[in-house]
Structures are given as C-alpha cells and as structure tokens.
Amino acid sequence: MQLIIVTILMLYFGLGILATQYLNRRPDRPYAKERWVKLLYYFLILAIVFSAIHFHQARPLAIVIAILGLYELIRAHMQSPRPNTQFCLFVLVYLFIVFSFIRFSSQASIESLFYLYFIVVTFDGFSQICGQLFGKRKLALRISPNKTVEGLIGGLTIALLSSLLLFQPMQVPFLQNLLVTGFVCLSALFGDLLASWYKRHYQLKDYSNLIPGHGGILDRFDSFIFSGAMYLFIFP
Incomplete structure (x- = not known):
C-alpha cells in the first residue's frame, strides 16, 4: 500500500x-516565485513525513511538530x-489536541498513518489548487479568506475518489x-x-517563517494534527 500511495502522490x-505553471501565467506574476518555493518545500515536507512513518519515527516527528507548534503559539x-x-486556555486546548495526536502517532499502524496523511495531503492540496483555479465563493471569509466552497468541493471529491481507488482492491466496505x-x-x-482563527485572533499573517513559503509549522501541520487526534477518538 505504501508504494501505491507514494505513486499516487507523485502523480498528484x-x-x-502543471497547475502552478498555469497560475503563474496570470497577471499576479509577483506571486510566481512564492508559489514555486511553496511547492518545493511542500514536496520536502511530504518526503520527511512519509520517511518518518516508513522508518517508524512517527512519534518523534509528532513530538517535534508539537513543540514547534507550541513555540509558535x-x-x-x-x-x-x-x-x-x-x-492559557488556548494552550490547554492545544496541549490536549497534540497529546492525542502524539498518542495516535505512537499507537497507529504504519498503514493507518500512511492512510491518514495521504488523505489529509490530498484533500489539502487539491482544495488549494481547485480554490485557486475555480474559487469564487468564500467559505469562511473572516477566518480564512483564501478558502472557497469550490476548493472544498474539489479537495473532498479528489480525496474520496483517491480513497476508493486505494482501498477498493483491499475489499474495504464502500460505505465505511x-x-x-x-x-x-x-x-x-x-x-x-x-x-487560522487563532492567527486572526492575534492579527497575524503567519505563525512564523520556519518553513519558507508557508505560514509556519502550525499552518502546515494543523490539518494533520487535528485529524490525527480525532481519528484516535473515533477509532481507538
């Protein structure tokens, strides 16, 4: 399954x-370099996370992410x-979430970790791409101005189709x-x-510049942290 996931992600x-090349032909050319930098570091992050999972280092990686996220808060x-x-209330909520995320990273099988990160990356990536290409209606303007309804639909559709493609041969029930x-x-x-709400609450554009082209560790891993924590609660 790991090889299939990596192959699909390389295709994506x-x-x-291709989407970045197309977007860079638009009038907002000053953002062209920023898009390429963001894409490059996104690839490096994918390589680091999947390597950590493959070599049974998901828990240390989760701890590092949690500590850097706390620093950004x-x-x-x-x-x-x-x-x-x-x-203090925000920190308590954060610590509860990341503790659950670290537990998930410690207890989950390699297959579950690969699956979760694969779905999160696919959903997140195609939500951005579809939003930039087709987005018109804002999803949560006051919290995250760049998110659109079209991006959400596109990301969710590709993630669901990818999941069906990946798990149907393994005879996982369709509805499940x-x-x-x-x-x-x-x-x-x-x-x-x-x-994003926390950033807006503190009137920040980015959490930090720890990852060039991205808004910080939390901006890059927030989806993975929260979905991992929730996965632990629903599927202990």
Whole structure:
C-alpha cells in the first residue's frame, strides 16, 4: 500500500506543478516565485513525513511538530496584548489536541498513518489548487479568506475518489470507506480553520517563517494534527 500511495502522490504532485505553471501565467506574476518555493518545500515536507512513518519515527516527528507548534503559539501571544488567561486556555486546548495526536502517532499502524496523511495531503492540496483555479465563493471569509466552497468541493471529491481507488482492491466496505475518508477530510478542514482563527485572533499573517513559503509549522501541520487526534477518538 505504501508504494501505491507514494505513486499516487507523485502523480498528484505532477498535477500541482502543471497547475502552478498555469497560475503563474496570470497577471499576479509577483506571486510566481512564492508559489514555486511553496511547492518545493511542500514536496520536502511530504518526503520527511512519509520517511518518518516508513522508518517508524512517527512519534518523534509528532513530538517535534508539537513543540514547534507550541513555540509558535507563544510567539503569537508575545506579540499581542491579549490577556494571559485567554492564552492559557488556548494552550490547554492545544496541549490536549497534540497529546492525542502524539498518542495516535505512537499507537497507529504504519498503514493507518500512511492512510491518514495521504488523505489529509490530498484533500489539502487539491482544495488549494481547485480554490485557486475555480474559487469564487468564500467559505469562511473572516477566518480564512483564501478558502472557497469550490476548493472544498474539489479537495473532498479528489480525496474520496483517491480513497476508493486505494482501498477498493483491499475489499474495504464502500460505505465505511466513504464515511471514514469524509470524517478525516472534515477534521482536517476544522483543524485548519481553528489554526487560522487563532492567527486572526492575534492579527497575524503567519505563525512564523520556519518553513519558507508557508505560514509556519502550525499552518502546515494543523490539518494533520487535528485529524490525527480525532481519528484516535473515533477509532481507538
């Protein structure tokens, strides 16, 4: 299954390159370099995460992500006059989520980890691509201005079709396949919106510049963290 997932992702990454080339022909050419940098680092992140899962290092990676995410939350608070009590509540919620995420990374099988990250990456990637190509109606303007209804539909459709393509030969029940994949996608979306809301709450554009072209560790891994935590609760 791992080889199939990697092969599918390479095909999707090729589509991402084509989409980036097309988008860079539009009038907003100043963003062309930024799109290529973001795509390059996105590929490196994929390679690191899937390598960590393959070599049974998902738990250490999850701990590193959690620590860097906490650093970004603290950094955001230090740049704002928001009350400390409010920040403490946010941190408690965050620690509860990442603790569950670390447990998931420790207890889940390699197949489950590959599946979850594959679905999250597919949903997230195609939501961005479809949103940039076809997006017109805003999904959550005040929280995440770049998200669109068209992007959500596109990402969810590709993720569901990819899941069917991957698991149908393994005789996973059709309805179960759709429900689990849909749950993972919606969890990923909610985690993304939650992280975006926190940024807007502190009036930040990015959490940090730890990943060039991306909005920080939390901006890149928020979907994975939250969907992993939710997966643990539903499928312990």
